[in-house]
Amino acid sequence: MTGESAAVLAAGVVLWRTAPAGVEIALIHRPRYDDWSLPKGKLKRGEQFADAAVRETREETGLGCDLGAVLPATRYLVDGRPKEVRYWAARAHAGDFVANTEVDAMVWLPPTAAHHRLTHDRDRPLITALLLTLA
Secondary structure (H helix, E strand, C coil): CCCCCCCEEEEEEEEEEEECCEEEEEEEEECCCCEEECCEEECCCCCCHHHHHHHHHHHHHCEEEEEEEEEEEEEEEECCEEEEEEEEEEEEEEECCCCCCCCCEEEEECHHHHHHHCCCHHHHHHHHHHHHHHC
16 A cells, blocks of 8 residues: 555544533534544554544643543545544543644533534544443
């Protein structure tokens, strides 16, 4: 496979926490794309998917996390190249969000609100998959 057609590999999480009314899910806003999405990013050379998921979560949200169940991967094209993103359920822990050039906002929302706020349809089934793992 040539470098041009090789899939872009990325990892991400559905970041969650408990709240008085139940579970809340973190969504991030990326000004470059003007979208609401889940924390994710490309693997660095030689990096494992799980390590990338934890690193990207810290970089984009400022929060540490504990990876839980594996969630479905998403596959789609970006500028004609295939992209594969592997996801985990991830319980949030210590840290604080600080806006930066890559991510300018983060919100915690109940699952239904998070489902509606997500920009990309491909991300919505991940909310359902998370809830099934927590049931």
